[in-house]
Amino acid sequence: MRLRDLKLTNYRNCEDLELNLDSNKILIIGKNAQGKTNILESIYILSALKSPRTANNVELINFNSEAAEINANLLKSNTDIELDYYYSREKKRELRLNKVKTTPKNFKTVLKTVLFSTADLLLLRGNPSDRRDWLDRAISQIYPAYDDRLSKYDKIRIQKNNLLKEYLKTGSSNDTLLDVYNEQLVIAGSNIIYLRKKFLKEIERIASEKHRIISETEALKIEYDCGFLNGESELEDIANAFKLSLEERKQEELRRGQSCVGPHRDDIIFYINGNEATKFASQGQQRTVVLALKLSELDIIADKAGDEPILLLDDVLAELDDIRQNYLLKSINSNTQTIITSVDTILFEEEFLKDVKIYKIEDGHIL
Ligand SMILES: Nc1ncnc2c1ncn2[C@@H]1O[C@H](COP(=O)(O)OP(=O)(O)OP(=O)(O)O)[C@@H](O)[C@H]1O
Ligand SMILES: [Mg+2]
Structure with a gap:
């Protein structure tokens, strides 16, 4: 499974952001508070219909806007699929699969993701409900x-x-x-x-x-x-x-x-x-x-799902030591599309960066 394009409209601080993802490894670099996590969150929402950060989806809407949109094109089993997610301040949600309105259940079966963020590193220390949520999400x-x-x-x-x-x-x-x-x-x-x-x-x-x-x-x-x-x-x-x-x-x-x-x-x-x-x-x-x-x-x-999920790594490398960083980067199968966010490229070896598409983000815009 591979994401090809992502378009965010009035989604958090990304008022109008387009990202070409047609590569197996993508690195999004940006200073703090520029929109790196927002991008990964929006991809996660397309697969889970809920945010890993909030239960209130109104928070996803840009402060100055009435509704947020996430649009993505992806390739799954050699078929092009389009996903459109819309959420308004009136809590009206609209989901489209290949431009046709669809149910949450149908929508959720399309995109599979595994998100690994710094918050996950606290899974063992967190509440039982965090561990149940992780388990439930994986099983579903x-x-x-x-x-x-x-x-x-x-x-x-x-x-x-x-x-x-x-x-x-x-x-x-x-x-x-x-x-x-x-x-x-x-x-x-x-x-x-x-x-x-x-x-x-x-x-x-x-x-x-x-x-x-x-x-x-x-x-x-x-x-x-x-x-x-x-x-x-x-x-x-x-x-x-x-x-x-x-x-x-x-x-x-x-x-x-x-x-x-x-x-x-x-x-x-x-x-x-x-x-x-x-x-x-x-x-x-x-x-x-x-x-x-x-x-x-x-x-x-x-x-089990018969298709490689997309791996979303939000800032985790900085939190791991050399051994664990290397293990993580080496374990990523070349078929797994991986989108990584980081404050800079310093953590990555030249060798790894060779095959990576790098984007810079500032204030919700791709430079
Ligand atoms: N609904 C919203 N409307 C406008 N801006 C928002 C909204 N929600 C969050 N933001 C802003 O989006 C910005 C970017 O947030 P994000 O979490 O993506 O940063 P980041 O690049 O991951 O930073 P860090 O490196 O600190 O994790 C923040 O400044 C935040 O205040
Ligand atoms: Mg972040």
């Missing part, structure tokens, strides 16, 4: 139906929470309705847990190998942390354990007025040589884990 690029399951699960959970809150207020509970919600949560939730565990097993297999190479000796283990599971990995067993846990904790949920068990509470634990990385690993060791994870995510998506 492989199984587009996964997104539906997540939204279904969330919808039922919100309804159940409303019911639980109602109980807190009135003291009377609609037990039948609560049981119905719990049944639905078990169906949607076990599926989510099943796929998350399956994906993590796969990523552990690939990432532990990469991790061993970068660190020379260390062993990486990844565990899905779900309070009610004891090693179960079959869908039916997960469903039974989830059901049992919901029954056991029903009184607690009523008392607290919130859903206390389920995949919205789960986490991922990383171990280096048997020690929990969040607690014991140095900053460099944690970065190695994230680097191995991101590169493995790229491999898995390329393999």
Whole structure:
């Protein structure tokens, strides 16, 4: 998969920006606050329909404008595809695929991306929700139906929470309705847990190998942390354990007025040589884990989705030491279109820069 052109109109500080991306390696150089991250964010939005930086898409619109637009041409399996994204201050969104209006679901299946930014380097230190978001995003690029399951699960959970809150207020509970919600949560939730565990097993297999190479000796283990599971990995067993846990904790949920068990509470634990990385690993060791994870995510998506995703590297090289920088740059497969942002070219070897298309950005304009 390869992006060919990108056009931003009134998108953040890029009022009118055109970028020819017809190259495998692209480097965008610019001082701080010129629009480098904005460009990568706009590409990410075309693939995920949400920003990695904000949940409020109005922020994407240039301060002086009424609507933002992102237009891109890409080549996928030898076919030219055009994607158009429009978002207005009235929160009206319009998505076009080859100039024809389309649904979010259809739109999202086109472009696959793996974004690796400095914020990702904090994945291990961050909140469980950051780790779940990373996992969910990776899985949904492989199984587009996964997104539906997540939204279904969330919808039922919100309804159940409303019911639980109602109980807190009135003291009377609609037990039948609560049981119905719990049944639905078990169906949607076990599926989510099943796929998350399956994906993590796969990523552990690939990432532990990469991790061993970068660190020379260390062993990486990844565990899905779900309070009610004891090693179960079959869908039916997960469903039974989830059901049992919901029954056991029903009184607690009523008392607290919130859903206390389920995949919205789960986490991922990383171990280096048997020690929990969040607690014991140095900053460099944690970065190695994230680097191995991101590169493995790229491999898995390329393999399962049948097309190389686009790799977006936002300023990460500056944060890695020589060994990790080299490993990252050498691991990038020549088929993977890679768009890198950096403050200057100093970090890159002459050899690497030979095949790279370099752009300079200033105040939202390509020079
Ligand atoms: N809605 C908006 N309208 C206009 N300008 C905006 C909007 N949102 C963000 N900006 C501005 O865009 C500029 C560029 O932001 P961006 O994050 O892309 O910088 P950057 O080049 O990645 O810088 P850094 O090297 O510091 O990461 C910032 O000055 C920011 O204030
Ligand atoms: Mg930036």
